Amino acid sequence: MSRLKTAGKSRLPIEMRTQRAALDGQYKGAIRSAPRTVLGSAVAAAVFMSGQGAFAVEPAQLQNEVGAKTSQEGTTLPAITVTGRVDSAATEGTGSYTTGETAAATRLPLSFQETPQSMTVITRQRMNDQQLNSVQGVLENTTGVSSYQSDSERTSFYSRGFLINNVQYDGIPTVVGNIVSGSGIGSLDTAFYDRVEVVRGASGLLTGTGNPSAAINLVRKRPTREFSASASLGAGSWDTYRGMGDISTPLTEDGRVRARMVGTYQDGHSYVDGYKPQKKSFYGIIEADLTPHTTVSLGFDYQDITPKGSTWGGLPLWFSDGTQAAYSRSKNYAQDWSHSDNTLKTAFAEIEHRFDNGWNLRAVANQYRTEYDAELLGVVGRPDRATGLGSYPYGAFPVALASEGRSRQNTLDVMASGPFELLGRQHDLVVGATSSRRTAGQEDIAPFFAGFAPVNVYDLSTAFPRPNFDAMASIPTRTLIKQSGVYSAARFSLADPLKLIVGGRFSNYEIDDDVGGASLHYKKSEFAPYAGLIYDIDKTYSAYVSYTGIFNPQTDYRDSRGNVLTPSKGTTKEIGLKGAYMEGRLNASLALFDTELDNAAQMLAGTYTPGGAQAYKGADGTKSRGMELDLQGELGRGWNIYAGIAHFTAQGGDGVRLNSQIPRTTAQLFTTYQLPGEWNRLTLGGGVKWQSHFYQAPNTGTSSLGGEQHSYALVSLVARYAFTKKTNVAVNLNNVFDKKYALQKGDFDTVSYGAPCNVMVTLNYKY
Structure with missing residues (x-):
């Protein structure tokens, strides 16, 4: 099949390439299906896109895709002009495991080849195929x-080797999580998102603050000009049920005003006795073209995560005689x-104006x-x-805590x-400013022994009464964090094959913190530098x-005095x-990195703050080095692939x-892989995840005796059958x-295990 013909990318401005890539992305599926639907035995190839968001289509020859003999002369169609703005980074509807471009690293819309950092984009298609319904599922893959x-x-x-604490919604940095829920993002539902972008290494240019680990950008779905609707209903192991509905509709006849709503509900049991995860979520957005050049958006999303029987830590790993349980x-x-x-609730408003000279102006207000x-x-x-059992000080004893707060x-x-x-050469520039204000308050009842009668670890069914938390004194914490910053990056074309990206971010950070008075x-x-x-x-x-x-x-880290x-401060050299390959439908990368971090928080074993939390100290000289290999996209028609290998070594000062x-x-x-010919209703797939061993060293951090999990691999399979063009059923094993295998082994001398073999069957409908 003829592919899209484009001029050399070094001669096109980013705005032009943004529109061009859209045809090979969002409309790729539509063009491919055309021979069987509208265009007969010919397909059009796009060759030009104007600065106003319109593109022209010229005729091209195409061999019949269903295998019949084709005429030597082929069939031609008249030129067509289609108007409208296209987000070429969007992945929904493309069927692809990659994207044409991303602005996740620099705010400049660049292809993977043009981005001087290691990164991965998890597309909508991949989330659907693997049933990656939570951010945790996405990041673990x-x-x-x-x-x-x-x-x-x-x-x-x-x-x-470093904790990820850089999270963005549509490119806007956001503090997510609390001391109880860890990172705070794992349970978030992914039904709202078109894609999840992960940029590895230091990311101070856009996030301002964080560790030199990675930045996670959750990119929301947007309304479509044409009516569309989809729904899914799933059932699986441990009486797990999940439903999802997604409707996008124009609110005016010409589609200039449009809206989208997404809702999910998930309930059921778990492989862990008594644990019942439950969550529901809603996302709504209205988008309007005030003029052909100006678009405004208003949106709100809501996630309510209410598990019952939540676990806290694992079960005792060591017996009193020094053997493992x-x-x-x-x-x-x-x-x-x-x-x-x-x-979690987020309200946001956005306005974007596109000038005739290729410049864009965008302002976003967000409340989280x-x-x-x-x-x-x-x-x-x-x-x-x-x-x-055992007797004091040996034996297993119940420990409790309570915490509540808001931000x-x-x-x-x-x-x-x-x-x-x-x-005499064309270059690209981005300049911006960010300001944020975060207030947070919480009341904590520090961990305490809830009783000194030992618990029988061979029989954990005996109920334990709820402690009278209401009568206990809590430790209040009040925090005000103000951040502001200006950032800029310029992409200079030094020569046709050579580009230089330089920039940085100057940030101001202020905190007022009160813990127990x-x-x-x-x-x-x-200042955070950026150069590539x-x-x-x-x-x-x-x-x-x-x-x-x-x-x-x-x-989040305090010394022994609170x-x-x-x-x-961290830097990454890469x-x-x-x-x-295949005109951008398959992207591969190999990266070698060297990261240094000074004044990194280091846990002080057995030392606690006045509020009862773990105490830390700052340590210089932390280093991490390694490599990453990433492959994402399409090997052939109907054959998607994602593969990656990462290795690092890291040590403290x-x-x-x-x-x-x-x-x-x-x-x-x-x-x-979607089978060809008469079997094309069936798609088969599978994968494997492998990781090396990990351990908790004795008498370090939260472990006194340590613990080790050996390397292991997990295998998954998927099969999907399309009954019609609108309906299919998928089975994920x-x-x-x-x-x-252990999720953790040695943390506070306990152990927690991962899920056994499980299955999910999902019925999908798309209109």
Whole structure:
């Protein structure tokens, strides 16, 4: 089939390439299906797109795709002009495992080849194929990202050895999570999102603050000009049920005003006894073209996560005689009253104006609110191997805590981007400013022994009464965080094959913090640099080198006196090779990185703050080095693939292995193939995830005796059958060989296990 013909990318401004790539992305599926529907045995090839968002289509020859003999002369069609704005980075409806461009690294819309950092885009198609219905599921299937799941609610994510604490919604930095829910993003439903973009390394240019790990950008779906609707209903292991509805409709006849609504509901049980995860969510957006050049959007999303029987930590790993305990994966000490409820609400308004000269002006106002309430019970200690009990100080004893709080963050971001000419060449520039204000308050009842009668770890069915939390004194925390910053990046065309991206962000950070009456005021200004050099070896390959910086205020970490640690500073040096095959439908990258972090928070074993939380200190000289290999896209028609390998070594300033509780090497593969010919209603796929061993070293961090999980692999399978063009059913089978593995082993000398073999059957309908 004839592919889209385009001029050399070095001669086109970014705005032009943005529109051009859309045809090979969003409309790729429509063009492919045309021979069977509208165009008969011919298809049109797009060759030009105007600055006003219109593109012309010229005739082209096409061999008949159903295998019949075609005329030597072919069939031609008259030229067509289609008007309207297209988001060429959008992945919904493309059927692809990659995207034509992304602005996740610099705010400049660049292809993978033009971006001087290692990155992954998890598309809508891939989320659908693998049933990645939570952000945790997405990140656990992303190259270079490892998860550390302490219990049913607390999951933290790491990249290159560092905790990921950089989260964005549509490119706007947002603080997500709290001390109870870990990173806070794992349980978020993905039904709202067109794609999830992950940029690895330091990302201070756009996020302002954070660790030199990775930045996660959750990109929301947008309304369509034509009416569309989809729904799915799924049922699976442990009486799990999930429903999703998605409607997009024009509100005016010409589609200038349009709206979209997405809703989900998920309920059921779990492989863990007594644990019942439940969540519901809603997303709504209205978008209007005030003029052909100006678009305004108003939106709101809501996620209510209300699990019952939430676990807190794992079960005792060590017996009193020094041998290790092993449990059924279903064992759980959480009670009926145990819960960890989280409600997240976001309201946003956006206006964008596109000038005739290719420049764009965009302003976004965002308000993000959270509320959480948790009452949890766990068990710690070293029981007797023979009886499962023991006597004080040996034995397993119940420990409880309670916490509640809320936060509100207001953010405003204004950005302008576009091309300019200098010394006879065309270049690109983005400049912007961000301001945010976050207020948070919480009341904590620090962890305490809920009783000194030992718990029998061989029989965890005996109910434990809810402690009278209401009568206990709590420790209040009040925090006000103000951030502001200006950022800019310029992409200079030094020569046709050579591009230089330079920029940075100047940030101001201020915090007022009060913990139990002890107050702290802190103010700091920092500059985060960004530089990248990209050389186009040929039309397929490019090589790059980059240097990026970031700083992290570390407000979640306190010293033994309860004071917030001063900011850490990180830099990432990276070199890489990128390839774009099959006209950009398959992207590959190889990256080598070297990251340094000073004043990094280091846990002080056995030391706590006045409020009872874990105490930390700042340590210099933390280093991480490694490589990442990433492949995403299409190997052939109907054959999608995602594959990745990541490896790193990291140590603190004292030479001790950094974050040994996460694996050093991870690898994954997932692929789907739509069968040809008469079997084209059937799509088959599968994948494997492998990770190296991890461990908790004795007498470090939260572990006294340590623990180790050996390397393991998890296999998944998928089959999808299309009854009609509108209806299909999919079957997803996970952990096919029922591998037993630990999610964490040694944290507070406990162990938690991952899910056994499970299945999900989903009926999908699309109009």
